[in-house]
Amino acid sequence: MSEMAMYTKDLSVYYGEKQAIKKVSMDFAAREVIALIGPSGCGKSTFLRSLNRMNDVIAGARVEGEIWINGRNINAPDTDVVRLRQNIGMVWQKPNPFHKSIYENIAFGPRYHGIRDKRKLDEIVESCLRKTALWDEVKDRLKGSALALSGGQQQRLCIARSLTVQPSILLMDEPASALDPVSTAKIEELIAELKKEYCIVIVTHNMYQAARVSDKTGFFLMGDLVEYDDTQKIFTNPSQRSTDDYISGRFG
């Protein structure tokens, strides 16, 4: 059994009265890509957002159950959410670079966390941009606005930004669904590359993408985790009827 990065135990999320996630227990191995699939509204994004306590900022959302990272239940009330989030990077569906320069997008987090040395910051900027294969494209205009980049470049910048606080886990919420095929391919290559260092949890609507990039796949339906297994098995020989129906396109 490989090294564990994180696991959840009986995790439930409520929006007001509605239970969006129903007692999901799931484990995530280090240096693996885990895809979460399922029809719209099945709760996969909600589940992802609860892993770094991002549901805290949504009024009326309530999370029950446990999320264990590094031997600590991060859902416990005494968790320092700000510290926790440095351990977990997040990437959203729509690229959301800060309205600042490219350099500043990357340097902002590390500087806030105490790195003042200009040379050290330069190094972080270069290494994070190299990891996301963006360095050669932007190295001549680091001081330019991040908003001037193309959508695909912006998304890679956001991934680079999420790496700056040196997380062990990356959460990606449909990171390629707003991008063109070429940019999508680049993001997928990137995921395969980043897998060597990080545990990556990716929500995707695109089943081919799930099959291409992930090691394990979890299928969500109406807030339940219906099936969670090796991607290979999910896509060739699922054990649940509804999984088979979904991946073969009979609904959803």
Next chain:
Amino acid sequence: MSAKTADRIALSVIIAVAGIIMLVLAALLGYLLYRGLSHVSWHFLTSVPQPFRKGGGIGPQLFNSLFLLVLTMIITIPLGIGAGIYMSEYAKPNRLTNFIRLVVEVLSSFPSIVVGLFGLLVFVNLFHLKYSLAAGALALTVFNLPLMVRVTEQALRSVPQSQKEAGLALGLSRWKTIRSIMLPMAFPAIMTGTILAAGRVFGEAAALLFTAGMTTPRLDFTDWNPFHSTSPLNPFRPAETLAVHIWKINAEGRAPDAPEIAAGASAVLIIIVLLFNFGARALGRAIYRKFTATK
């Protein structure tokens, strides 16, 4: 009627309405400037008013207006932005918050003469500030706070949720996210609100009649110690502003050239408000560009 015709009619009506507004504005500005500018000179801008003779100026009033503007904004901006941040980011969506919001709305539609009376009762009498710049600035703060609060709240709300989440996900504290990610993006809207508030301060007369007063003591423009009673910078002296002065000489001016002085002062008032608008906008754009690295 075909969709195309309907479209064309709607468009021409809209253009006509916009044109009328432009025309009214241009006529108003043109008329006031035409009547007033011929009377504006360096002497007019710098000399003291003459109650009974020709040739009085508006120097002290002009200074009072500017100084009162600065005093008011020093109080209004921190309070307004602070309350706006609270309302948008920290207040829980409950009855109390809704009530506060209602109070802010009501306050913003208060007639300014009522604000002036409130200032007279509370600041002038109760706090013993007498007729003074300080009392005037506080009354105008009451008058302007709702605007600042609402503008700040709405500006922060219009920052996309995704920007806020991006900040939080990087492990920034909530305050750091608000200060360094959201406020810079909300800055142009807050700046516009501040300009509006400042314009109201500059043009306000009713709220100042019983607070800042209708007289100006003899000022010694060589004495800049704010604790001296004849110093222009003393915040506890009475101060007639330009708008109040216009009202006064129109109502009870005894000087033979009172109508010309009123016209000239009006032109000056309008020009300053315009200058202030353009200047603040340019400044706002420059700061926004610096924050966001946009061209």
